[in-house]
Amino acid sequence: MIIARVIGNVWATRKEESLRGLKFLVVQPVVMKYKETGEVYLEGRGDTLVVGDRIGAGETELVMIASGSSARQSLPDSHIPVDAMVVGIIDKETFASESGDHYE
Amino acid sequence: MIIARVIGNVWATRKEESLRGLKFLVVQPVVMKYKETGEVYLEGRGDTLVVGDRIGAGETELVMIASGSSARQSLPDSHIPVDAMVVGIIDKETFASESGDHYE
Amino acid sequence: MIIARVIGNVWATRKEESLRGLKFLVVQPVVMKYKETGEVYLEGRGDTLVVGDRIGAGETELVMIASGSSARQSLPDSHIPVDAMVVGIIDKETFASESGDHYE
Amino acid sequence: MIIARVIGNVWATRKEESLRGLKFLVVQPVVMKYKETGEVYLEGRGDTLVVGDRIGAGETELVMIASGSSARQSLPDSHIPVDAMVVGIIDKETFASESGDHYE
């Protein structure tokens, strides 16, 4: 899975019938990086994506995204043509710094 | 899913029998980027792709594309050897700017 | 799908029994690029791949390639361990230039 | 599969019901590189990922990760929306140096 920040929404009036009612978010993937002090921070990296959401993630929230056929396992009907879904909203991260300290 | 702009078409006379009648578009993936003013714009990025289309997207339209086995869920027969399909035509996007304003 | 140019062949005497009889091509993916004049041309980009071929593509031909589980849908037995197959041989492309003209 | 080092954990209170009880690790992929002396070392490369873990990998351990639908084969129910799982904890690697020597 990847972690990403919600940055917007898209709408499509003309679309596959089976997609009706599904909300689509635009997200910016983020990665974990080490500061020189050993602390960890989140940084946007890579290309923005469009993901389906049934959990109710809001703008600026950090979400966990499953891709590929795995994304479809979160839908009531696994034959819906969606390849990325929000599967969780991150509320806490902890990281070990390179010196062994922990950061949240 | 990714968002992409339709830029052309390809034709293949010799092809898998099961692909007959399916229209193939050439698309340029686009990503969302922030201007220094905080506004969001779309920028072409990454390599062009060929995708199947049953919705009827026209040149220069923005489309939403599902990839992998998910693409095949949009076909009447999920055994057709296609790994990317147009699943929607984008008609509106909204984004939160970094300062909290919204742009369409 | 991606478009690629056929550049060679590979042979493997020791291989999965189910791959016997399948021809393997080496291909160079190509992308569409815009010239300053607005015209479109094809350019090799990205890493070479090995793909199965049952259609009969020849050296220097442009082929359309399906990847992942979709590739296997073009085989008589979808349990063959192949993740990329030629599904069509491109004979014509048209592109809209940035100024609205069309090129083949 | 890829090899990655465990660097942290994430928690999501709001998530797909089927993910309850599954532990999520943050990992940094690593690759093997050759020194000028021919020796091999591990180097972090690429973006951090979130992976499920049922084996019990600890911080700083090297793990082997399966992705895509293959990840789900390690779960009791293959309909859980997870696209990357720890499938092993590496305890030994051997590499041939370019000069034919072996390193662990």
Add this chain to the structure above:
Amino acid sequence: MIIARVIGNVWATRKEESLRGLKFLVVQPVVMKYKETGEVYLEGRGDTLVVGDRIGAGETELVMIASGSSARQSLPDSHIPVDAMVVGIIDKETFASESGDHYE
């Protein structure tokens, strides 16, 4: 599929039960490149991977690798959590040079 050179082995004592008995190789992907003279050579490129092997590839051999759900089709039980397998050992390649000559 990709072509890769075998460069090492990894062992994992703690792992998914279903992986017992499967051999894991470390491989370096290789791509085909053109020299200025038109000749083709193989060059290591991209990140090292871990792949399962049931064919018996030895160090420094060139192998053909299937990824994703396709890799699992080479296993007696397609529910084993493995996403990359050796499916062949390359013993010959031929390439057309840009000038039309052939190289092996």
